[in-house]
Amino acid sequence: MSGSSHFYQVLITNVGLDGEVFAVKVKGSRTGWIPMARNWGMNWHCNVNLQHQPLSFEVTSSNGKTLTSYNVAPQNWQFGQTFQGKQF
Structure with a gap:
């Protein structure tokens, strides 16, 4: 994870043989689901x-x-x- 107080970016890796990452959403404890945009490569912000x-x-x-x-x-x-989440 990288960024600043008003810009947040994550690098998603290792989706295996399930293709590439098509969409990412993030949710904080005080927010709903927020769509992220592809920045470059597998970096989403x-x-x-x-x-x-x-x-x-x-x-x-x-x-x-x-x-x-x-x-x-x-x-x-x-x-x-x-951090590590669920794996494809």
Whole structure:
């Protein structure tokens, strides 16, 4: 994860043989699901302040399979950290 207080970016890796990442949404404990935009490669971003909230992710592959990983990043996450959600 990288970013600042109003820009948030994640790198999604290792989707295996399920194609490429087609869509990503992020949800903080104080937000609904927020669609993320592809920045470049497998980097996805949104312009929202998500600090001090546990984060959940919904990742959809190009073959239509969607996995939701709840509370992947704890409330005290920091930029530069790496977290692991469900695997395709």
